[in-house]
Amino acid sequence: MSDPSTHPLPIGEIVQGPSAFEQFLENNQKLIAVSAVAIALGIGGFMVYRTIQKDHAADAGAALSAAKDIAELEKVKVDFSDTPSAVTAAMGIADKLWSNGQQDEAIATLREIIEKFPGHPASAVAQNALGYRLMAQGKTGDASQAFQAVIDRADARYLAPAATIALGDIAKKAGDLEKAASLYKKVSSDFGDSPFANLATDRTKFLHFTAPVEVEAPPVVSEPPPLLTKPDELPGSGASTGNPLLDSLNQPGSTPTPDAPKTEEATPPSTPPSPVTPPQ
DSSP: OOOGGGSOOOSOOOOOSOOHHHHHHHHTHHHHHHHHHHHHHHHHHHHHHHHHHHHHHHHHHHHHHHOOSHHHHHHHHHHTTTSHHHHHHHHHHHHHHHHTTOHHHHHHHHHHHHHHOTTSHHHHHHHHHHHHHHHHTTOHHHHHHHHHHHHHOGGGGGGHHHHHHHHHHHHHHTTOHHHHHHHHHHHHHHOTTSTHHHHHHHHHHTTTOOOOOOOOOOOOOOOOOHHHHOTTOOTTSOOOOSOHHHHHHSSTTOOOOOOOOOOOOOOOOSSOOOOOOOOO
């Protein structure tokens, strides 16, 4: 009997017939076909959707560019509410409302942008604008909260220097010069590459500056007559002095001269005197 260890071992087994993958394809041919069609439709639908969205956004941009007043901006805001143009239109509405004296309505519009579109780039701008609007109304407490919210936003670093300076201005107005100086210096140190750094430096320089006291302006003195301003123009020169009486004397040849004494001439009597006869 031979030793089994000396017999050659088979390397592999040759399988006759279709592989497992081929069997899977054959058994699921319909499912695969349906899936392929679904994928194709999905891709096609997405491309159509993207095209429609792109055209919709383009229409929104055109409408925004053509809008001139609040009514037209409001229409863009409503008709294209799902596009970035709606937020830009709302910002325009807030600006026009403020210009028209509708301050509370403008502030309400800014708050709406902040609440409804927190992820939109214009939201940070609206937050900063809200702070300035409240500051203009004298509501420094609410304004400080708005500016602090801008500083705390990670996507609003470019607005943080302006917001910090505004907080410094509020502190200065309240008489807290130490806090104001700290805020101004923070801008210079933390945002040295910002255009607002120079503004903060100027604020620091003039922090303790006191404006001069305003006094009442002196009364306006009427212009003196030419005779006083030009003493060389004496009467007789012909120049006008602005005074009719003096002008009448200021003409050549009009200077009065003293009258010569008058002598009375003897006149003969109208009738001769009666002859005197001697007494008899």
